[in-house]
Amino acid sequence: GQNIDQPTEMTATEGAIVQINCTYQTSGFNGLFWYQQHAGEAPTFLSYNVLDGLEEKGRFSSFLSRSKGYSYLLLKELQMKDSASYLCAVMAHQAGTALIFGKGTTLSVSS
């Protein structure tokens, strides 16, 4: 079966670093995506990993280990506007190019 797990909620303070973990079990693997979703808004694309290792993009980095079925999203220099839900999603071969999403991690950043 398909299963994607991530923590439900996390809290952090402005300027800090936070790591959001995601573990997955899917039939086939064709890449892992991270999306950010503010309340009442559309998910917006953050990162894509298909090979093992770290992808860095500004304040955000994403890591993938395919052998462990594990990824994390690292957010540095947190800002209040980073308060949002972060969705981990896997593209599995059997799903075509559709994404299988986790339930999302709600991050609250306080001053």
Added chain:
Amino acid sequence: EAGVAQSPRYKIIEKRQSVAFWCNPISGHATLYWYQQILGQGPKLLIQFQNNGVVDDSQLPKDRFSAERLKGVDSTLKIQPAKLEDSAVYLCASSLGDSSNQPQHFGDGTRLSIL
């Protein structure tokens, strides 16, 4: 570039009524997806189109849900009759093609409430 457009933004209906949602993808995007997002959950795929053909509708409750993309551009999703459990946000997304590294771009969604 203009993003994915969806309408209406909100819809409230009573159970057993019908409802339709509309989506206009980003220009040139061949692949279109409809997802259902229940409160507190991640989006779940309902149907995927490649141009005007269906790629995957395995999770679409076909006894009450239907979708079409007749000319390979915009798409409509219909629910008839609606049930209380259909209360959710319906998200449309599009991507350039069927390559795995193409990110999907989402619309703001239609928030459906069933009374």
